Amino acid sequence: MEKMLLKRVDIPNSADIDVALKHGAYSTLATAFGMRPVDVVNEVKRATLRGRGGAGFPTGLKWELCSRVPGQLKYLLCNADEGEPGTFKDRFILLQDPHLLIEGMVISGYGIGAERGYIYLRYEYPTALGVLEKAIEQAYAKGYLGKNILGKGVNFDLSVHRGAGAYICGEETALIESLEGKRGQPRIRPPFPASQGAWRKPTVINNVETLSNIPYLIAMGADAYAKIGEETSPGPKLYGVSGMVNKPGVYELPMGTTLREIIFTHCGGVRGGKKLKAVIPGGASTPMLTEQHLDVKMDFNSLVAAGSMLGSGAVMVMDETVNMVQATSTLVRFFAHESCGKCTPCREGTSWLYQVYKRLMHGEGRPDDIDLLLYICETVKGKCFCPLGEGAIQPVLSSIKHFRGDYEEWIKSGKAAHA
Amino acid sequence: MSDSHEEAHFCHTAGDKIMFSDSVLQAIRNVQKRYPDSQGAVLPALHIIQKEYGHLTYEAMRFVSQQLRVSESDVFGAATFYSLYRWKNPGRHLIQICHNLSCSLLGAETMIKHLETKLGVCEGEVTKDGRFSFIRMECIGRCDGAPAMLVGDDYHGNLTPEKIDAILATYE
Numbered sequence: 001m002e003k004m005l006l007k008r009v010d011i012p013n014s015a016d017i018d019v020a021l022k023h024g025a026y027s028t029l030a031t032a033f034g035m036r037p038v039d040v041v042n043e044v045k046r047a048t049l050r051g052r053g054g055a056g057f058p059t060g061l062k063w064e065l066c067s068r069v070p071g072q073l074k075y076l077l078c079n080a081d082e083g084e085p086g087t088f089k090d091r092f093i094l095l096q097d098p099h100l101l102i103e104g105m106v107i108s109g110y111g112i113g114a115e116r117g118y119i120y121l122r123y124e125y126p127t128a129l130g131v132l133e134k135a136i137e138q139a140y141a142k143g144y145l146g147k148n149i150l151g152k153g154v155n156f157d158l159s160v161h162r163g164a165g166a167y168i169c170g171e172e173t174a175l176i177e178s179l180e181g182k183r184g185q186p187r188i189r190p191p192f193p194a195s196q197g198a199w200r201k202p203t204v205i206n207n208v209e210t211l212s213n214i215p216y217l218i219a220m221g222a223d224a225y226a227k228i229g230e231e232t233s234p235g236p237k238l239y240g241v242s243g244m245v246n247k248p249g250v251y252e253l254p255m256g257t258t259l260r261e262i263i264f265t266h267c268g269g270v271r272g273g274k275k276l277k278a279v280i281p282g283g284a285s286t287p288m289l290t291e292q293h294l295d296v297k298m299d300f301n302s303l304v305a306a307g308s309m310l311g312s313g314a315v316m317v318m319d320e321t322v323n324m325v326q327a328t329s330t331l332v333r334f335f336a337h338e339s340c341g342k343c344t345p346c347r348e349g350t351s352w353l354y355q356v357y358k359r360l361m362h363g364e365g366r367p368d369d370i371d372l373l374l375y376i377c378e379t380v381k382g383k384c385f386c387p388l389g390e391g392a393i394q395p396v397l398s399s400i401k402h403f404r405g406d407y408e409e410w411i412k413s414g415k416a417a418h419a
Numbered sequence: 420m421s422d423s424h425e426e427a428h429f430c431h432t433a434g435d436k437i438m439f440s441d442s443v444l445q446a447i448r449n450v451q452k453r454y455p456d457s458q459g460a461v462l463p464a465l466h467i468i469q470k471e472y473g474h475l476t477y478e479a480m481r482f483v484s485q486q487l488r489v490s491e492s493d494v495f496g497a498a499t500f501y502s503l504y505r506w507k508n509p510g511r512h513l514i515q516i517c518h519n520l521s522c523s524l525l526g527a528e529t530m531i532k533h534l535e536t537k538l539g540v541c542e543g544e545v546t547k548d549g550r551f552s553f554i555r556m557e558c559i560g561r562c563d564g565a566p567a568m569l570v571g572d573d574y575h576g577n578l579t580p581e582k583i584d585a586i587l588a589t590y591e
Contacts, residue, residue: 085519085558123503124515124559126572159453164462165503167557181454181461182493183500199455242521242562249563284520314562316521330520334557337502 001228004216004236005209006252009096015131017138020099026144028215032107033152040111040218041067047222050233053079053170053207054283054311055387056300062204065194067112069202074114077179077198077205078105080121080128081163081170084283085334086314089238089250090208094121094128097212098135102158104211106149107218109156112204117158120175123165132160167338171386172205173197174340185342186386209238230256230299239298243317244271256302260294263317274319278402282311284331285391287398288324308398324403325410326417328395329357335392346389349380353396363416370400370407439482443471447486457487461497465504474505510545512590514553515569521562526578530566531555533580537587550590 008014008023017025032040045060066074078101082090093101105117121129136158139145147155161179163169169178173187176198197203213235217225226234237255239262242248246268253262259279263269270276278288281298286309289296296306303310318327336354341347353376356369366372377393384390400407450463464483469475475498484494498504505513516534518527531542534553538546545552553568561567564576568583575586 082560083558086521086562087558088560088562091560122560123501124556124569126569127574161453162463162466164466164501166501178462179459180456181458181489181497183496185500199459240562242565243524248565280520316524316562318524322524327520327524330518330523334519337557340500 001236001252001254003252005100005212005238006092006097006250008100009092014096015098015135017099017135017142020097021142025097025099026103028219029103029106029144029150032110032218033150033154035218037067037111037113040107043218043222044111044214047217047225047235048233049210049213049217049225049235050300051207052209052213052237052312054084054285054309056233056310059206059210062194062206063108063112065192066114066202066204069195071202073116073201074112075198075201075203076105076109076112076114076117077172077175077203078117078119078208078211079170079172079175079205080119080125080208081167081175082122082125082208082312083167083170083338084285084312084314085331086242086280086283086316087240087312088242089240089313091125091128092238092250093208093212094125095131098132099139100212100215101208102135102139102145104214105158106144106154106156107214108204108206108211110154114202114204115155115157117156118161118179118198119158120161120163120169120179122169123163129160129162136160166340167334168340168386168388171388174386175205176203183340185340188385229254230297230302233300237298237313239313239315241267241315241317243315244274244319244322245269245317246271256297256299258295258297259289259315262298262315263294267317270317270319272319274321276317277320277322278318278324278327278399280314280316280318280395282309283314283316284334285309285387285394286311287394288402289398290402323410323417324399324406325357325360328399329361329417331395332357332392335388339388339392343383343385343389345380345383346385346392349376349384349389350392352376353392360410361417363414365411365414367411369411370404374400439468439479440471443467444486447483451487458489458493460487461489461494462501465494465498469504473508476506507543508545509554510549510552512551512571513569514551515556515559516553517557517559517561517565517567518555519558521558522566525565527566530568530578530580530583533583537580537584551587 013019041063049059050056166184168174169184171186174184178184193203228234240250251266300310332353336350339346339350380389380393446467447464451460468479480494484491566578567576
């Protein structure tokens with residue numbers, strides 16, 4: 001497949017607007033402005049593009065809901081929080097092709113009728129902050145942002161809003177709260193952001209990768225776009241692969257590429273010729289898979305059928321030397337740290353889980369700790385205010401399901417980690 | 420806290436008097452324009468102060484509250500919610516080293532032990548010469564270069580103990 005999303009990232013100085021323009025940036029604006037806004041929305045809907053942030057919600061549907069709400073003032077927010085452990089795909093676009101994102105946002109804003117946009121950028125990307133601010137300044141100077149873009153009467157203002165270190169702000173209503181200057185805790189839904197989002201105005205929130213698909217989708221048309229990759233969720237997908245592979249990195253491949261092809265063809269297999277033990281296919285909150293799942297197609301539906309989720313497409317590979325109790329403990333610590341504290345099942349559940357794992361890591365595991373972990377997961381499951389709690393129990397449940405032996409052995413041996 | 424402090428924009432830090440500079444005030448005024456209401460500027464205003472002074476203080480939060488006319492409790496609530504607002508001086512260079520899964524699979528704990536030995540400090544403590552402090556981070560989005568860390572705003576990946584030594588030597 002010819003690269004789209006990563007087409008410009010290897011070009012030297014590609015974040016500079018002059019370089020980006022030479023390689024096709026902003027060339028789809030005229031096409032989009034030649035369409036009615038409703039047709040832009042319909043095109044995205046027809047292409048069945050699904051959001052690349054994790055949940056996989058149909059982008060066109062989200063846009064349609066927002067665009068139908070009457071009112072002049074609407075917001076378009078780009079979720080560049082990229083906090084899911086293992087995820088680093090958006091960083092490539094943010095650092096190397098910010099103009100692709102900006103172009104995508106201008107077109108998206110035109111489609112849904114939003115004239116104001118914000119990029120919610122995670123604090124941990126300080127370099128991207130500078131790159132984005134410069135890119136926005138350049139886009140204003142060249143007339144691709146601001147008033148009357150291309151002389152077509154389209155207005156779009158854009159700025160960066162920097163987060164301050166909170167995983168929960170990747171959840172869209174928490175992101176809105178944070179944008180508004182508040183504690184980043186999720187809101188009750190309904191009302192959904194599409195009708196009442198930022199500052200209670202109709203709002204669309206899309207991931208960096210989702211918005212970066214838009215210029216290509218509009219340029220090639222929905223029919224051609226829908227032919228790329230997997231039928232039920234087409235398009236190119238950025239897979240970020242890390243852990244014990246020979247060539248970690250971000251790979252743009254057709255949606256639905258198998259895990260085996262990603263790990264063994266593109267990433268050069270497992271480091272040191274070791275045996276693969278476990279794979280997390282879509283970031284910390286997606287259930288672990290094993291060697292027997294290698295032929296699963298990496299798309300939304302196929303991964304659900306295999307008992308996991310595509311999430312953000314962040315593949316983390318673990319070889320035979322990894323102890324799954326230790327690996328899971330790292331993830332449980334993360335979720336306990338990041339639980340926002342709003343709802344009890346998540347706040348208490350994640351910290352109880354972590355207390356058990358701490359005990360295990362100190363070599364003080366008890367024979368009934370496995371049952372205790374499963375019981376705590378049961379008290380969290382389906383009872384949380386937002387998806388964080390649900391995500392937090394996935395590594396626990398899936399590691400016990402596939403690697404119960406690791407737990408039993410660890411508890412029996414009374415070993416301690418990092419000793 | 421007397422009113423005279425508020426008017427002069429004084430910020431007390433460990434007995435030192437720091438006045439919020441005009442450039443800080445101007446930067447806050449500028450960033451306010453980006454938002455439809457003044458509360459939107461709370462996070463950026465705190466970032467501006469943290470960038471200028473290295474960390475936040477009680478007085479910094481009061482200052483933001485007054486400048487933006489947002490209640491103190493709302494500013495305190497926001498400022499204390501996020502992990503990366505700091506409450507003490509991190510030294511000249513803050514090292515943020517990742518210990519989440521991808522980095523820990525490839526040796527993050529060994530790197531952290533090395534940092535502790537090399538710097539002679541625990542997490543959060545500043546070295547005697549004031550050069551460094553380090554904190555553990557939950558995923559800095561450099562999993563492809565694991566184990567990875569940030570020194571100030573600079574990324575360093577594929578760390579080894581030797582590489583860490585060489586990197587630290589380049590920071591004054």
